[in-house]
Amino acid sequence: MEHADPEQAIICVENLEHTYGDFRAVDNISFSVKKGEIFSFLGPNGAGKSTVINILITLLARQKGKAVVAGYDVSTQPQQVRESIGIVFQDITLDRDMTVREILEFHGRLYNMPDAERKARIDELLQLVQLDTKKDDLTKRLSGGMKRRLEIARGLMTRPTVLFLDEPTIGLDPQTRMRMWEYIRNVNNEG
Incomplete structure (x- = not known):
């Protein structure tokens, strides 16, 4: 090798x-x-x-x-x-009783992101993963594909140098799986 x-x-x-x-x-x-x-x-x-x-x-x-x-x-x-690093685990690790925005807000606070940066990053990521219209929805109401996209957004929240993805498409239907890999390639290309 x-x-x-x-x-x-x-x-x-x-x-x-x-x-x-x-x-x-x-x-x-x-x-x-x-x-x-x-x-x-x-x-x-x-x-x-x-x-x-x-x-x-x-x-x-x-x-x-x-x-x-x-x-x-x-x-x-x-x-x-x-x-x-950012991490997307194989199993969904989202708090079902938090909203989409609260998940990202909590993660940003956990890493001590300044308020203005954290809020701007949340808005940016919600648009990137196409969940901006779901920001106030509880995660338990999201589809499997939406939860995966939220997991990826959370993994990207702190602008990690390396993003670890442990089987990010597990449990997704073939069409959603293809879209997810396309999305991951696009995120990588955007740096």
Whole structure:
């Protein structure tokens, strides 16, 4: 596998290993991702994909090897990694009793975004994900595709350097799935 120059890579993983007891979930994996690249991490269930992602987003401690995200070591600089990333989890993690706007407002406040910046970013993202007309709707009233778009907007709220998407189209019908991937490509192209 050809690796990007670590100086040019936005994600760089070298000889990463992780075990759960006697089970080796991640076995000496190395890869790098260049800035602006859409990178898919594929494999069968139990292959260690989620373990690698959890290490990269600092939810799981690295055991062996090296992992750097946005120029920060996941083990020695976890806070800087967290400040540099956005995450869209496989399962919907929205509070069903909050409105679309409240979800984004809460996330922006969680990351200490200044009021004016937070409000402008919410308006921008709601238009981007075509939920501006749903801003006052409770999330429990949204369709699956709308919830996914809101999850992506939340992941983009802080203008992350890296956006992790864990199966963002799971549970969507084929037409919505195609639109979602087109949308993700457009977001990537817009920087």
